[in-house]
Structures are given as C-alpha cells and as structure tokens.
Amino acid sequence: MIRASGLTVRRGTKVLLDQTEFVVHPGERVGFVGKNGAGKSTLFALLQHELDADAGTLDVPSGWRIASVRQEIASTTNAAREFVIDGDTHLRTLQAARAAINAELEQRPERIEAFGAKIAELESELIEADAWTAPSRAEQLLAGLGFTPAQWEQPVDSFSGGWRMRLALARALMAPSELLLLDEPTNHLDLDAMLWLERWLGAYQGTVLLISHDTEFLDAVAQTILHFDQGKLNRYKGGYQDFVLQRAERLRQTTIAYERQTREAARLQGFIDRFKAKASKAKQAQSRVKALARMELLAPIHAESGIDIRIPSPDEMPDPLLVLDDMQAGYTDEAGTSIPILRNVKLMVRGGDRIGILGVNGAGKSTLVKTLAGELEVQAGSRKASRGLEVGYFAQHQLDMLDLDSSPLQHLARLAPQTREQELRNYLGGFGFGGDRVMDKVEPMSGGEKARLALSLIVWQKPNLLLLDEPSNHLDVETREALTTALAEFGGSMLLVSHDRHLLRTTVDSFWIVADGGVQEFDGDLEDYRDWLAQHQANARKQDAIARDAGKPATLGTAAVQDTQAALGDRKNQKREQAQERQRLAQLRKPLETKLKAVEKELEQTQMQVRTLDERIADPDLYSDARRQERMKTLAKHGELTKLASELEDRWLSLQEELEQLDVSSE
Structure with missing residues (x-):
C-alpha cells in the first residue's frame, strides 16, 4: 500500500503539506481534491520521485510499476498506434532485443544454435507481455478515446494539442502498471470519451490516484476522496457527492463563519424556490430542479471558499435575441475557399433561454458558438440579431488576449474608467481577487485564475446573451461551484458548451445537439443523450458498413436525431429494469x-x-x-x-x- 507519514512539503515560503499522514490501499481508486495550488500535482511528482519531501516519508511498494500521463509530447512522426504501444516500455525492450537477434542472424545465419536459448527465452517473455495482442489493445484505447481507424496510422505531429493529450492518455493506459496517476484526464475529452474512460477505470485492476475538478467524473470513478485542507489530507469515504455532504456537515458543526453560511444558504434556497415555481415539466427542467436542490448542502463550502461570483442582470432583454434561418457556418482556408461545417441551421434563441450544446469533439460546437458570437461570418442563410442584443462570449483562447503585464484591477479599470476603484475592487473580490491580489500581474497566474479574470471582464458589461465554450476548464472545484451558482441565478439567456455534467444539469433547461453537419433541438436530459449517443454511433457504424459494401462514402443525415429519439420510447421500461438490477x-x-x-x-x-x-x-x-x-x-x-x-x-x-x-x- 501507499503510506505517508509526517509528510512535509514546502514550495518557497508556502507549506503545501504539513506533517500529514494518509494510506491508500491496493486496488483503491482515490480522487484528490483541493484548491488550485494546494499541492495535488506536487504530490504526484513526489510519488514519481521527481521531487523530494522536506520531511517525513512517502512509501510506495518497491515492485509497483507507475503509469502517468505526460503533459508534453515530443515532436514525432510515429503513427498514433505505434506511439500508444510505445507506452509499454517493457514490451518495446523485448521487441528490440528480438529484432537485434534477427538482424544478427541475417548477417550470420550459422550462429542460430548460439542464439537458440536466448530466442526461446525472449519468445516466452513476449508471450507473457501479450506482444501479439498489443496492436489490437492500442486500437481499442484509441477507439475509446475518439480516434477513427483512419487516424490510427496518422503521424502524431499531425494532431492538434487536445488530440495529442488524448494520445498521451492512451499511451499511459497502455503501460502495464500497478499504480495509475491521472492529473485532469478529462480536460480534453468529450462526453462519450469520458464515459468510456469511466468504464475503463472501473475495470482496471491496479490502484488509481486521480486529480479532477469534474465532480461527476469523480463520483463515477473514485471510491475515496483525499481533500487538501490547510496542509493536511483528510480522507472521506465514497465519491465526490459523499465528500461534499460529509464536509458540509463537518463545517456546519463549527461556529466558523456561521452567519455567512446561513446567509448563503438562505440566498440559494430563495433562488431554488423561485425556479421551482416556474419550472416546466420538460425532462431537463426537472433534472435541473434536482441539481439545484443539492446547492443547499454546499452553502457552507461556498461560504468558506471566499469566491462569490455574481453575474449582473442585463439592462434589457429583447425576444427573440437571435434567429438562424438556413444558416451555413464554417471556416475559410488559406486559399479563400469556404469550408462548411454546419448547414441548414434553423433555430431561435429567445429571451431567457438556457441551452446546453451537446456533440462529440469535431462536430462543430465551437463553430456554432463562434458564429453566434459574430467571430465567424455566416457562409449562407442568415443570422438575425435583435436590436439591443449584447453578447458576452467566453472561450479558452480569450485567456491569451489578457495583458500579461497588467493587473486584474488595471484590466477592469480600462473597461470602466469612470467607476470608483473601491467598487472595482469589491467586484473583483467576488471572483477571488481580494486584497493585494487585484494588483498582481497576470503573467504568473494559473490557468484557473486567468479564466476567472477573463470571465469577470465579460460579465461586467451586462450581456443579455452569454455564449460559454468550456468555461470551467482549469477551475478548481470551489470555483466551479461558485460559477455554477452564478450561472444558475443569471437572469439573461445562455448557450453553454461543457463536458462538466453537473454544470449542465444545474444551469440549462434544454439542449441542442450538433451532429452530422447540422444542429437540432433535443427533447431529453443527459441520460437520454447517453442513450442517443450509443444509438447514433450504432447507426453510424451500420451506415459505414453499408457504404463500404457499396463502395461509397458513408452519409448520415441530421434526421438521425429524430430517428434515434424515437428509438428511446421504451426508456421507462429500461429504467425500471435497471432499478430492479441495481x-x-x-x-x-x-x-x-x-x-x-x-x-x-x-x-x-x-x-x-x-x-x-x-x-x-x-x-x-x-x-x-x-x-x-x-x-x-x-x-x-x-x-x-x-x-x-x-x-x-x-x-x-x-x-x-x-x-x-x-x-x-x-x-
């Protein structure tokens, strides 16, 4: 087992771990949670002997093989499948030794008897290492993480950063190990790849240590939570939901910040009651009521975090805000040729709409949001904006537009030069930039802090339509919960792209699906989407097979959305059977x-x-x-x-x- 005793770790003057102790049993799946900078990644570095502790011990069984995801991938033209197989270094060593003998025998075949015993030994070891199944195992990992068969042979250098991180994850999963270290493995995954990873980890025989800010992923995978809190690691049994309930109860039993906690709980309860009164009977609306009820229990944790994001209500709310009529959207290549991604989109964004956008990576979700935001020109059809439309658009690339040499206060003062400094400070304090932090330069800030700042600048301008593309990436759990609360209370319209299922359940009332070059409304919740996705993929495989037999490229129209929704008519019976099985x-x-x-x-x-x-x-x-x-x-x-x-x-x-x-x- 893994055992820490009196473990102390410092970084400069900051003490990350102070005489802490914990145990991880073999085969456990443990989630690590805590604020950004608490020491989660540092602990992983200690386990891999990349850092030394300042005091105490951290013991890992000597025979354990450790696998982890490399954050940077060296440039290589190796095919994706071969790159993944390279993760099994023992297998590659055996294969190299066998290849060396083959090369020697090609030059000097008369030495076959001298190598006989060695060849027999290597062949036995190769069988033990499952050498003959390695290509198929690598392909299963690649397929699960969203790579098509055509991509298996493509060079690693041809993939974008997000897809390279998927390759790094597949490579780590390929490596035989007793201990698997995963640091934010879902950051570059879409929902179907996340669901596949949950199943894979559930069947993994070794010990899993997991850092993640995705609470539903933690709930699905973790059996134990270790929480970084004031230099200690506190153990909680169960997944993330069990952790927040136990920790909220522990905080309730203290008198620290009791009045703040009570006020926060009352504010959230008031909002929940108001929403329940007007919630429709639609599935997602009912899912949202259940998710919002959970916020009551989190009130003490919200109050303790010191982050209290508030999104100002818009001054006016036109209805409708946007009308899309036979819209075609896409990109223009270097030669000036239009490359359509989405076609014949006929949808409307109305005042007060709260829409989650679903779809696999590469389907066109970001293309849709950029077109709605006006960053991409409409290629055909129309995007009609109402008078008074004010768009607030957040995407990860906007973090790069921050002035690295300026402070949060300077950024906000440029937007509001007539506003008193104290008012700006108060506003930024809600986004976690309190006291002297408002004067710190942006450059050394973490990705989560930059995301908070970019979001604060966007919502300051009181948009009536928020377009959010993965807003919770890089945010710690406390900040995610604060953002979830703020978005749930936001009085304007919102379109949200996110792989954070808790965020989607809590903040949106309905869904659009981006698939097969189109966008369709979806009458269902995330559980229905999971079934739709499985059915849609089955349909796609079937049409691919038909197309291959006919020697034609596969086509799957957007009517598949309606077809697969119709196939979900027996969902109640399925749920009843599932309940009986549970x-x-x-x-x-x-x-x-x-x-x-x-x-x-x-x-x-x-x-x-x-x-x-x-x-x-x-x-x-x-x-x-x-x-x-x-x-x-x-x-x-x-x-x-x-x-x-x-x-x-x-x-x-x-x-x-x-x-x-x-x-x-x-x-």
Whole structure:
C-alpha cells in the first residue's frame, strides 16, 4: 500500500503539506481534491520521485510499476498506434532485443544454435507481455478515446494539442502498471470519451490516484476522496457527492463563519424556490430542479471558499435575441475557399433561454458558438440579431488576449474608467481577487485564475446573451461551484458548451445537439443523450458498413436525431429494469461491504500493533542480555502480526475484487 507519514512539503515560503499522514490501499481508486495550488500535482511528482519531501516519508511498494500521463509530447512522426504501444516500455525492450537477434542472424545465419536459448527465452517473455495482442489493445484505447481507424496510422505531429493529450492518455493506459496517476484526464475529452474512460477505470485492476475538478467524473470513478485542507489530507469515504455532504456537515458543526453560511444558504434556497415555481415539466427542467436542490448542502463550502461570483442582470432583454434561418457556418482556408461545417441551421434563441450544446469533439460546437458570437461570418442563410442584443462570449483562447503585464484591477479599470476603484475592487473580490491580489500581474497566474479574470471582464458589461465554450476548464472545484451558482441565478439567456455534467444539469433547461453537419433541438436530459449517443454511433457504424459494401462514402443525415429519439420510447421500461438490477446488486453488495469494513478495521488495528512493535524492535536496549526473553516474545509477536496483516490485505483485495466484479457486471 501507499503510506505517508509526517509528510512535509514546502514550495518557497508556502507549506503545501504539513506533517500529514494518509494510506491508500491496493486496488483503491482515490480522487484528490483541493484548491488550485494546494499541492495535488506536487504530490504526484513526489510519488514519481521527481521531487523530494522536506520531511517525513512517502512509501510506495518497491515492485509497483507507475503509469502517468505526460503533459508534453515530443515532436514525432510515429503513427498514433505505434506511439500508444510505445507506452509499454517493457514490451518495446523485448521487441528490440528480438529484432537485434534477427538482424544478427541475417548477417550470420550459422550462429542460430548460439542464439537458440536466448530466442526461446525472449519468445516466452513476449508471450507473457501479450506482444501479439498489443496492436489490437492500442486500437481499442484509441477507439475509446475518439480516434477513427483512419487516424490510427496518422503521424502524431499531425494532431492538434487536445488530440495529442488524448494520445498521451492512451499511451499511459497502455503501460502495464500497478499504480495509475491521472492529473485532469478529462480536460480534453468529450462526453462519450469520458464515459468510456469511466468504464475503463472501473475495470482496471491496479490502484488509481486521480486529480479532477469534474465532480461527476469523480463520483463515477473514485471510491475515496483525499481533500487538501490547510496542509493536511483528510480522507472521506465514497465519491465526490459523499465528500461534499460529509464536509458540509463537518463545517456546519463549527461556529466558523456561521452567519455567512446561513446567509448563503438562505440566498440559494430563495433562488431554488423561485425556479421551482416556474419550472416546466420538460425532462431537463426537472433534472435541473434536482441539481439545484443539492446547492443547499454546499452553502457552507461556498461560504468558506471566499469566491462569490455574481453575474449582473442585463439592462434589457429583447425576444427573440437571435434567429438562424438556413444558416451555413464554417471556416475559410488559406486559399479563400469556404469550408462548411454546419448547414441548414434553423433555430431561435429567445429571451431567457438556457441551452446546453451537446456533440462529440469535431462536430462543430465551437463553430456554432463562434458564429453566434459574430467571430465567424455566416457562409449562407442568415443570422438575425435583435436590436439591443449584447453578447458576452467566453472561450479558452480569450485567456491569451489578457495583458500579461497588467493587473486584474488595471484590466477592469480600462473597461470602466469612470467607476470608483473601491467598487472595482469589491467586484473583483467576488471572483477571488481580494486584497493585494487585484494588483498582481497576470503573467504568473494559473490557468484557473486567468479564466476567472477573463470571465469577470465579460460579465461586467451586462450581456443579455452569454455564449460559454468550456468555461470551467482549469477551475478548481470551489470555483466551479461558485460559477455554477452564478450561472444558475443569471437572469439573461445562455448557450453553454461543457463536458462538466453537473454544470449542465444545474444551469440549462434544454439542449441542442450538433451532429452530422447540422444542429437540432433535443427533447431529453443527459441520460437520454447517453442513450442517443450509443444509438447514433450504432447507426453510424451500420451506415459505414453499408457504404463500404457499396463502395461509397458513408452519409448520415441530421434526421438521425429524430430517428434515434424515437428509438428511446421504451426508456421507462429500461429504467425500471435497471432499478430492479441495481436493487439486486445492492443486496449482493451489502454482505460484502460489511465484511470489507470488518477486515479494514482489523487491518488498521493490526498495522497499528505492528508499528508499535517496530518502534520497540528499533530500540537498541532491547538487544541486551537482560531483555532476551522480552526480545524473543516481541520478535515472535511481530512475525505473527506481520503474517496476519498480509493475510488481511489478501482478504481485503479479494473482497474488493468481488465488489468490482459486481460493478462491472452492472454496466
């Protein structure tokens, strides 16, 4: 198991970890959460021996192989599939040794007898390393992360930054490992790739340590949460939802900031009540009511975070705001040729609309948002904007437009030169730039801090239509929750592209789907979208097969949206069957979980006794002749307890495997 004892880590004058202790059991999937800069990535660096602790110890079993995602990929023309297989360095070493022998024998075939034993040994090791299935395993990883078969043979250099990060993730998953370290693995994934990764991690046999600000991903993957809090790591059992409930209750039981917490809870409750009163019966509206109810429980955490984002209400709200009539949108290449991405779009954005935009990566979501924002010209048809339309557009590339040598206060003062400095300071304080932070230069700020600043500048201007393209990327959990609250309360219209499912559930009332060169309204919630996506992909594969047989390129029109929605008519029956299956599995899980708790408790007690005996055995006086009998008893007891601890660990692993098999069988 992984064990930290008295672990202390400093960066400059800042103490990230202060005499902290924690344990991670084999096979656990642990999520690390905490504010930006709390030390999550630093802990990963310690585990990989890239940094040294200032004090204490961090022990990882010596035989464990560690796999992690490289944040930077060196330039290479290797094919994507070969790049992924390279992640299995042991396999590549064996293949290189075998190739070297082959090269030698080509030059000197008479030496075949001298290499016989070595060839046999290498062939056996290659079989053990699953060498013959390596290409298919790499292809499964690539397919799961959204790469088409045509892309498997493309050079790594031909992919954009986001797709290269997917390749880096696939390479890490390819590597045989007992410990997998994942730092924000979902940042460059769309929803279908995230769902695939959740399933893959659920079946992974090793230990997973995960840093993520995506709360639903943490809920789906993590069995335990370790929270960075004031230099300590506090352990919470369960996923992220369990963590926030337990932590909120812990904070409620203290008197710190009680009045602030009460006011925050009352403000959120008032908003929830108002929304419930006007919510429609549409599926997504009802999903949103449930998601908003959860915000009550988070009120103490919101208050403690010190981030209180408020988006000003617009001065006026035309209706409709935008009308798209047979619109064609896309890009223009260097030669001046128009390249259409979306065609025949007929949609309307009305006052008060709150729309989530769904679709796989590359479908055209960002193209749609840029066209709505006016950053891309309409290629055909029309985009009619109402008089009084004020657009606030946020996308990640806008972070690059910030003045790195200026402070947050200087940025805002340029927008509002007539506004008093104290008012500007108060406003920026809600976005986490309090006190002297408003005067700090932008250049050394983290991606999350830059995103907060860019968003604050956009909403200061009181837009009545917010167009948000992945606004929560790089934000820590506390800031995401504050942004979610602010967007839920926003009085204007909003179109949101995001892979953060909690953000979507809490802030939008309806969805558009971007697929197959078109945009369609979608009557359903995120669960329906998951089913639609599976059906849509099945239809696409079927049409691809038909097209291959006919020797023609595959085509799948936007009518697939309506076709696949019709196929979801038996969703109620499916849900009922799923509920019955969950109940059956819960009954099977209960005795296993009871046994697991008992084993965990006995293991902790045994390990505590072993540590006590370790201290006694380390005492030089124990080895004096006068204490011979005591020494023999102590050593014998230490041997018994060490053996018992090993047996308990094996029992714990066996029970954990049984539980995981139940989880896998339920998918």
